[in-house]
Amino acid sequence: MSDLNGVSVFVEAADAGGFSAAAERLNLSRSAVGKTVAKLEQRLGVRLFHRTTRTQSLTDEGQLFYENCLRALSEIRAGEALLESGKQEIQGRLRLSMPVHFGRQCIMPLLSELLRTHPRLEFDLNFSDRNVDLVEDGFDLAIRxxxxxxxxxxxxxKIVDQRMTVCASPAYLEANGTPETIDDLMSHQAILYRRSGQPHAWSFPGKGTQVRTVTPPSRLRLDDLTSIADAAASGFGIAWLPCWLVRNAIASGSLVRILTDTPALSYGTYVVWPKTQYMPSKLRLLIDTLVARLPPMME
Incomplete structure (x- = not known):
């Protein structure tokens, strides 16, 4: 049990961005948090945090351990909630706001499972790409x-990272060749996502914390991600899209990943909810379900 306590303190420190913030959340001293993490590092034989006099940040090993701990703790909490539901059924209404495409394709299947498992649970869902005001608009949770x-x-x-991929149809690549570098994209036709009147540039990890952006030539600009995937599958150009959106098209062969040796950009995806002293069991179950179930859907 002490090992599990050490893991939970480590996860809290990673979530909070440092030992001091974690200590405040956990009602512990900063030194107690630091000692707990140090004991965990000693047991694992790796360094989990880079430390300076003022800040702490995860090492590569720490990031990998954090992601696995997060899923494991969420599975435990989801299991506890399910057991608790046998004693006192989870019930009541939750109002959620979520991005349109991500919500439809990734969140809705998980909500449907929860509805089947908990007959007295209710969801009011808002599909919108704008950031709602949770308090003013009366939402229990939003996904951003x-x-x-x-x-x-x-x-x-944080619930998951959304990884991007560059893809095109086999017919387009056969007719136009396959780009091998980011610079090669400028010699191809792209299908761009347009929002608020401006096409979005494509982003790739650069050196250090830098991000490299490119906007390839385009004859087709759309404000709907699914339509972009359909246009790419029809051979109208190359697309830059979330992996979860094109997973089935790639599996069927209608789209092909390209630039696979180029690092892909990932977007952190989060749940946010109004601060309260007590988290209702229905909200806890929802959050833990998302943390545990979403990562395998992102590849």
Whole structure:
């Protein structure tokens, strides 16, 4: 049990971004958090955090361990919630807001399972790509992608990374050749995502924390991701899309991943909810289910 406590303190420190913030959340001293993490590092034989006098950040080994610990703890909590539901059935309504395409394809199947398992659970769902005001609009939880601004009235938890991929149809590649580098994209036709009147550039990890962006030539610009995938499968050009969106098309062969030796950009995806002293069991079950079940769907 002490090993599990050490893991939970480590996860809290990673979520909070440092030992001091984790200590405040856990009602412990900063030194107690640091000693717990140090004992865990000693037991594992690896360094989990880079440490300076003011900040702590995860090492590569720490990031890998964190992602696995997060899933394991969520499975445990989901299991506890399921056992608890046998004593006191999880019930009530949850109002959720989520991005349109991600919500439909990835979140809805998991919500459907929860509805079947818990007959007295209710969901009111809002599919929108805008960031709602949770408190003012009366939402219990929202799903957001990308960097988050600090909002003191909200709690935040990372649920998954969405990885991007570059893809095209076999027919397009046969007719136009296969790009082998990011620079090669500028000699091809792209299908671009347009939002607020401007096409989105394609982003790739650069050196260090830098991000390299390119906007290939395009004759076709759309504001719907599914339509972009369909147009790419029809041979109209190359697309840059989330892996989860094109997973089935790639499995069927209608789309082919390209630039597979080039590092792919990942977007952090988070759940946010209004800060409260007590988290209802229905909300805990939902969050833990998302953390445990979403990662395998992202490849």
């Amino acid at each position: 992608t990308g960097p988050l601004r600090s909002e003191p009235d909200l709690m935040t938890r």
